[in-house]
Amino acid sequence: MRTTPLYQAHLALGARMVPFAGYEMPLQYASITAEHRAVREGAGMFDVSHMGEFWVRGPGALPFLQYVTLNDVAKLRVGRAQYSMLPSAQGGVVDDVYLYRTAEGEYLMVVNAANIGKDWAHLVALSQGFDVELENASDFFALIAVQGPQAVGALQGLTDTDLLSPRKNDTFMGKLAGKWVRFARTGYTGEDGYEVFVAPDEAEAVWEALRSVGVTPCGLGARDTLRLEAGFPLYGHELTEETSPLCTPFAWVVKAQKDFYGKEALLGQDCGQRLVGLALEEGVPREGYRVLHGGEEVGRLTSGTYSPLLKKGIAMAYVRAELAGPGTRLEVEVRGRALPAVVVELPFLRR
Amino acid sequence: MDYPSELKYTKTHEWVRLEGDVAVVGITDFAQDALGDVVYVELPAVGRKVAAGEAVAVVESVKTASDIYAPLEGEILEVNSALSDKPELVNQSPYGEGWLFKMRFNPSGLSELLSALEYQKVAQAG
Structure with missing residues (x-):
C-alpha cells in the first residue's frame, strides 16, 4: 500500500485510514458531516496527492491532446484549465481528467489515482507519430485541494500573490507559506477554492500552515458527499469504458x-439509458441499488449517499432514457x- | 471507549439493559464510532416476534448501512421514535437517548450475553 507525503500528518490528526486506489488515505478525521459542513460554510482541505500528473510537452502537444481528449484544447490559453475526458476506441471513457496549460507547448494533465497506469499506457501508445514528450510526474507532486467560501481568504493570508482576482480555471505559480506552488482555481466540491500543487517534501509545511489559519482537514468521505451534492x-x-x-x-x-x-464509435452510440440525479425523501440510497418503475427494474444506482445539507438521500443512476426527464417519479429499492x-x-445543491 | 458495567453485550455490538421483564437495546460506543455520523435508523414494527440473532433494525451512517440483531428471543414492545428526527442521538448518547428498541425476552438466552469486560475484548479485537 502506498502513502502520500502527508501520511504522517494524517496519522498525527487521528485520521481513520482506508485503502483507496492503492494508497492508504484518510476517510475522515472526526466526522464526515462536520468536514462536509466545514467546506460548505468555511474552509476545508483535502490531501489528493494520490492523483496522477502527466506532463505533455513539445510542438505536437496541442494536436496530440486534441486527438486524445474530448474537450477543445485549442480554446485553452496559457494559464487556463479545462475539464475533459479520454475517449476509448469503443466510445467509452478511459478516464476523466483536468488539463492545465502551463506554458506555450506545455500542458499538465491530472488523472485519477486508480487509472494512472492505464492512462499512461493508453497515452504513450497513442503518442506515436506526434512530436510530443510525455512525462509521468505523479511522484513529483503533492496536491492539496483547499475548498469552501472562506478558502481563498485563508490562502490569501499565507501569500503575497493575488489570489482574489484570478477566475475559475485560472492557474499560475506563486508562493504559499514560503514554498513555491502551482495554484489552480479548480476543485471537486462545487465551492470556490484552489488546488495547490506542491513539491512532496514541502507538502507538510503547506498543510500545517493551512491548519494554522483554521482550514479544516477533510477526508475522502466528505469529498464523496460534496462531489455528489x-x-x-x-x-x-458514473463514467466507465462501457458508458x-x-x-x-x-x-x-x-x-x-x-x-x-474513437470519434465514430462515440458519436454513433444511442442512449438506451441516461445518467440522472435522483432525490429521495426517505432512506439512504447506495451504489448498486435497483431503480424501479411500476415494479420493474429500469436502472441501477452508480453512486448514492445521504446529503448532509439537503438532509435527504441523493443518488446518480443510469435509467431508461424515456424515464430520464426531470420530475419523473421512480422508486429505489432499499432492502426490499x-x-x-x-x-x-x-447539481443537487445550487451554490 | 465507554462500556458501562451494568449492561450486557453481544458480539455483534449491541448492548442490553434489563429493566424487569423488559430489555432495552442499543448499539455500543465502539459501534457508533466505527459507523460514523448516523443519518438514518430503520426500526422494527412494534409487536414483531423476533429470534435471537435475527436482523431487526438498520443503522445507516453517511458511509454505510449496518444490520442490528435482536440480542434475545422475544417481542418488540416499543421503538425509539425520537431517532426518526434525530438519528444523531445514536452517536451522541449510545447508552442513553440513542437506544433503539425495547423488547420482551425469553430469559433462557441471557447466559449467552457478554459482560462489559468480555465485550471489551471483542471490541479491541476489532
Missing part, C-alpha cells in the same frame, strides 16, 4: 466538430422496500 461524476461509477459520455449531463465536454480518437425517488437536474 455538486453533481460531479466519479470515474468507475458513453453523450448519455450523461457531462456531454458538453464532447466537442464533435474536432477529430478525436421500493422508496419513492424523483429525477432531478444536477
Whole structure:
C-alpha cells in the first residue's frame, strides 16, 4: 500500500485510514458531516496527492491532446484549465481528467489515482507519430485541494500573490507559506477554492500552515458527499469504458466538430439509458441499488449517499432514457422496500 | 471507549439493559464510532416476534448501512421514535437517548450475553 507525503500528518490528526486506489488515505478525521459542513460554510482541505500528473510537452502537444481528449484544447490559453475526458476506441471513457496549460507547448494533465497506469499506457501508445514528450510526474507532486467560501481568504493570508482576482480555471505559480506552488482555481466540491500543487517534501509545511489559519482537514468521505451534492461524476461509477459520455449531463465536454480518437464509435452510440440525479425523501440510497418503475427494474444506482445539507438521500443512476426527464417519479429499492425517488437536474445543491 | 458495567453485550455490538421483564437495546460506543455520523435508523414494527440473532433494525451512517440483531428471543414492545428526527442521538448518547428498541425476552438466552469486560475484548479485537 502506498502513502502520500502527508501520511504522517494524517496519522498525527487521528485520521481513520482506508485503502483507496492503492494508497492508504484518510476517510475522515472526526466526522464526515462536520468536514462536509466545514467546506460548505468555511474552509476545508483535502490531501489528493494520490492523483496522477502527466506532463505533455513539445510542438505536437496541442494536436496530440486534441486527438486524445474530448474537450477543445485549442480554446485553452496559457494559464487556463479545462475539464475533459479520454475517449476509448469503443466510445467509452478511459478516464476523466483536468488539463492545465502551463506554458506555450506545455500542458499538465491530472488523472485519477486508480487509472494512472492505464492512462499512461493508453497515452504513450497513442503518442506515436506526434512530436510530443510525455512525462509521468505523479511522484513529483503533492496536491492539496483547499475548498469552501472562506478558502481563498485563508490562502490569501499565507501569500503575497493575488489570489482574489484570478477566475475559475485560472492557474499560475506563486508562493504559499514560503514554498513555491502551482495554484489552480479548480476543485471537486462545487465551492470556490484552489488546488495547490506542491513539491512532496514541502507538502507538510503547506498543510500545517493551512491548519494554522483554521482550514479544516477533510477526508475522502466528505469529498464523496460534496462531489455528489455538486453533481460531479466519479470515474468507475458514473463514467466507465462501457458508458458513453453523450448519455450523461457531462456531454458538453464532447466537442464533435474536432477529430478525436474513437470519434465514430462515440458519436454513433444511442442512449438506451441516461445518467440522472435522483432525490429521495426517505432512506439512504447506495451504489448498486435497483431503480424501479411500476415494479420493474429500469436502472441501477452508480453512486448514492445521504446529503448532509439537503438532509435527504441523493443518488446518480443510469435509467431508461424515456424515464430520464426531470420530475419523473421512480422508486429505489432499499432492502426490499421500493422508496419513492424523483429525477432531478444536477447539481443537487445550487451554490 | 465507554462500556458501562451494568449492561450486557453481544458480539455483534449491541448492548442490553434489563429493566424487569423488559430489555432495552442499543448499539455500543465502539459501534457508533466505527459507523460514523448516523443519518438514518430503520426500526422494527412494534409487536414483531423476533429470534435471537435475527436482523431487526438498520443503522445507516453517511458511509454505510449496518444490520442490528435482536440480542434475545422475544417481542418488540416499543421503538425509539425520537431517532426518526434525530438519528444523531445514536452517536451522541449510545447508552442513553440513542437506544433503539425495547423488547420482551425469553430469559433462557441471557447466559449467552457478554459482560462489559468480555465485550471489551471483542471490541479491541476489532
